[in-house]
Amino acid sequence: MNDRPYNYKLTIAYDGTHYCGWQVQPNGISIQEIIQAKASIITREHVIVIGSGRTDSGVHALGQVANFHTSSPLDTFRFQGSLNSLLPPDIRVLKTEEVADAFHAQYSPIGKIYHYLVHLGPVSDPFKRLYSYHLKEKIDINTLKAAASTLLGKHDFTSFANQAHLGSAARDAVRTLYRLDIVEEQGGVRLEFEGDGFLYKMVRNIVGTLLEISAGKYSKDELPMILASKDRKLAGQAAPPQGLFLVKVLYPEAI
Numbered sequence: 001m002n003d004r005p006y007n008y009k010l011t012i013a014y015d016g017t018h019y020c021g022w023q024v025q026p027n028g029i030s031i032q033e034i035i036q037a038k039a040s041i042i043t044r045e046h047v048i049v050i051g052s053g054r055t056d057s058g059v060h061a062l063g064q065v066a067n068f069h070t071s072s073p074l075d076t077f078r079f080q081g082s083l084n085s086l087l088p089p090d091i092r093v094l095k096t097e098e099v100a101d102a103f104h105a106q107y108s109p110i111g112k113i114y115h116y117l118v119h120l121g122p123v124s125d126p127f128k129r130l131y132s133y134h135l136k137e138k139i140d141i142n143t144l145k146a147a148a149s150t151l152l153g154k155h156d157f158t159s160f161a162n163q164a165h166l167g168s169a170a171r172d173a174v175r176t177l178y179r180l181d182i183v184e185e186q187g188g189v190r191l192e193f194e195g196d197g198f199l200y201k202m203v204r205n206i207v208g209t210l211l212e213i214s215a216g217k218y219s220k221d222e223l224p225m226i227l228a229s230k231d232r233k234l235a236g237q238a239a240p241p242q243g244l245f246l247v248k249v250l251y252p253e254a255i
Contacts (some may be wrong), residue, residue, distance in 0.1 A: 058241035
């Protein structure tokens with residue numbers, strides 16, 4: 001039984017530019033450690049803030065989810081206001097709510113939505129440089145859409161996972177990609193991913209591979225072979241982190 005009976009869920013947005021990622025790291029400042037430190041000041045007890053998953057250095061979030069336990073109940077409205085007043089301006093808690101003890105930010109999700117932004121203008125936009133990947137090569141949008149559709153469904157995504165021999169990828173690298181939409185927008189495209197889960201750097205590796213295919217470096221017909229090979233070396237280079245956004249974490253309504 002948890003000796004801290006109150007469980008709180010946080011929905012968080014952050015600009016990941018100046019952080020080493022979500023997870024506490026020995027080589028830099030992380031979003032997780034900042035939120036933990038400030039939350040501990042307010043609650044007057046050491047709290048551990050558990051995120052839905054790690055985002056890498058430079059990756060952003062519009063809807064990261066975390067939870068933590070406390071020994072005493074919180075006024076969620078006052079707590080959120082106090083926490084945001086202590087956090088740096090590039091991290092904000094959007095919502096605070098008490099949830100059932102069974103809720104676990106990392107183990108309870110049934111899916112996630114990521115967006116990846118690619119800027120295709122001839123000149124880098126100084127106002128987009130931290131939040132999109134400026135691709136200088138010309139790409140074929142129809143080829144990009146056709147290649148993306150090849151990856152839909154349930155597959156072993158080992159070929160698109162970094163450190164596939166560790167963690168969840170080593171246990172089971174099979175994931176279901178429900179949606180991979182290519183949305184054209186002014187000056188570029190947005191790749192929208194929705195799946196039941198994602199391996200380490202899977203989204204960035206898929207984006208990099210799809211962009212290489214759409215630039216004509218190799219054929220979309222090679223994608224099934226790349227998937228079947230379970231060999232990361234056969235897939236393309238990872239797209240850089242600044243274009244990636246964790247948009248939403250999906251949970252069962254029951255919890």
